[in-house]
Amino acid sequence: MKTFFTHSLGCKVNAYETDCVASKLLEEGFERVDDPASADVIVLNTCAVTAVASKKSRQHIRSYREANPKACLLVMGCYSQDESEACASFGADIVLGSGRRQDAASLISGFLSNGEKVVSPVADSRDQKYEEFGAPSLAENARAYLKIQDGCDNFCSYCAIPRLRGNSRSRDPREAIEEAKRLCCLGYKEIVISGIHIGAYGKDLGDGSYRLPDLLDSLCAKVPGLLRIRISSIEESELDEKFLSCLRRHPQIVSHLHIPLQSGSDGVLKRMHRHYSTAQFLEKLTAIRGIRPGIAITTDLIAGFPEETEQEWGETMSFCRQAGFAEIHVFPYSLRKNTYAATLPQVDPAAKKLRVKEMLSLSKQLRKEYEEGFYGKSLPVLFETYDGAKGMSYGHTENYLLVAVKGKKEPGSIEDVIYSSEVSSD
The missing domain is CATH 3.80.30.20 (tm_1862 like domain)
Structure with missing residues (x-):
């Protein structure tokens, strides 16, 4: 079974799109792993909102290629739209820019079978239709x-x-x-x-x-x-x-x-x-x-x-x-x-x-x-994660206050918590 690793830089939209590509790969029979050095496929979603974001994108491309020279390295997102040829020169095998993300899985399969490289940023970024992935995102936690x-x-x-x-x-x-x-x-x-x-x-x-x-x-x-x-x-x-x-x-x-x-x-x-x-x-x-x-x-x-x-x-x-x-x-x-x-x-x-x-x-x-202003008030908390090592559960109130309480709370459960400095996780 072929394996893949994903990493997303930048905004939540990037994270969503990365998860959609991951969903497609899972449907195609790939297995998701946490170690880029051992993966058959590496998917990197890049960012270019600032100079720092662009620099991080370049660093990640080079780092992944150095860590795993044999992997299929697919790069997408804003930096790859802006600097597609540079991404290829840094070692990316497939460069998609801000489009064709729904084709990522098939392009990866093509590369793995015949070594076909693709550099395909959007030719006219100002004339696009909404790209429907047709697969649910891989949501985290609750x-x-x-x-x-x-x-x-x-x-x-x-x-x-x-x-x-x-x-x-x-x-x-x-x-x-x-x-x-x-x-x-x-x-x-x-x-x-x-x-x-x-x-x-x-x-x-x-x-x-x-x-x-x-x-x-x-x-x-x-x-x-x-x-x-x-x-x-x-x-x-x-x-x-x-x-x-x-x-x-x-x-x-x-x-x-x-x-x-x-x-x-x-x-x-x-x-x-x-x-x-x-x-x-x-x-x-x-x-x-x-x-x-x-x-x-x-x-x-x-x-x-x-x-x-x-x-x-x-x-x-x-x-x-x-x-x-x-x-x-x-x-x-x-x-x-x-x-x-x-x-x-x-x-x-x-x-x-x-x-x-x-x-x-x-x-x-x-x-x-x-x-x-919310100390002493009972607030509904949607619990998202549990840290077994610390014995703490974490979640957010509706107004996005991060709460930490002792004990295990089921991810996705909602419970009222008296908000105070003791439960505030900030």
């Missing part, structure tokens, strides 16, 4: 990911993803609903709605009237056993009245929204080509909290964006305090080729590093304040 959308049309000035992932394209709602049903039949209680620009879902379907809130309505109505729906990320512009009404109607949609801010300075937002102001962003947060008091609102933020002044950075720090995020994911600005931001004067690396440190400190403070 939480499963459901991909509903791919690509992005926003073209923020710092981002290469619209060029690498391609145009925004939506999954057929019938396929998404059927996969959700399969996952719930397997016992998963929570589904994480995933995509590159989830809020754009449905714009390209028919007349464009069936959007994300409509899909959420359908999932809540048609999928038995679906207790929790988590939205991996949604943009400020998609938090319209239709979405807010959906949030009011469906308690299955958990009290946690990740809404990327990127900067708390209107001047920087304009240079980023983000189409909202800080006032508009804050207005949306107020509306959401009016519907779901205590909701966890987390965000992404870029520190050291080109031309960002000390005053603008101060505006960002002040705004983040005012917004009261539950957590801030901070990224130093990373120059990406073929983007507008790459042409602007860059911030001094030392200043950028200091700003990241300052924002991480603020995030830690805000996280602590948010957690303390």
Whole structure:
């Protein structure tokens, strides 16, 4: 029996797609293993969202080839779309870029039988249809990911993803609903709605009237056993009245929204080509909290964006305090080729590093304040894993507080826990 090993870099969409390829290989009779050095096939899903991500992708390709010269090495994902020939030169046998992932299993079989190498990035990334895998993802623990959308049309000035992932394209709602049903039949209680620009879902379907809130309505109505729906990320512009009404109607949609801010300075937002102001962003947060008091609102933020002044950075720090995020994911600005931001004067690396440190400190403070607001409250926890060595079970509340309790809890079980510093795992 042939064996395979997989590794996914970057976002949850990558992880989902890697699991879909793994599902196909299992169907073809392959066995999954944990050691790349002994596998017949190595599947690496790459990332290129930052320079660090691209570097990691290169390092992994070289490392896997060195560790296992005889294996079939398949490389896919954003970095391989951007640098397909480089991937081949580093030792990849099959390079797929951001497409043809549904062909991965057959291409691997072809290579194993006749040594046929393939370098096939998407020729025109901005003219793609949604790629339906036709196989359920291999969900981990009690939480499963459901991909509903791919690509992005926003073209923020710092981002290469619209060029690498391609145009925004939506999954057929019938396929998404059927996969959700399969996952719930397997016992998963929570589904994480995933995509590159989830809020754009449905714009390209028919007349464009069936959007994300409509899909959420359908999932809540048609999928038995679906207790929790988590939205991996949604943009400020998609938090319209239709979405807010959906949030009011469906308690299955958990009290946690990740809404990327990127900067708390209107001047920087304009240079980023983000189409909202800080006032508009804050207005949306107020509306959401009016519907779901205590909701966890987390965000992404870029520190050291080109031309960002000390005053603008101060505006960002002040705004983040005012917004009261539950957590801030901070990224130093990373120059990406073929983007507008790459042409602007860059911030001094030392200043950028200091700003990241300052924002991480603020995030830690805000996280602590948010957690303390739930001390003494009974919260339902979906348990996901058990560490036998420590005798501890781990899970998350609806608002994504990580909880650790002594003793074995069945993965997928939901139990009420009195939240405190003793059970907080942060």
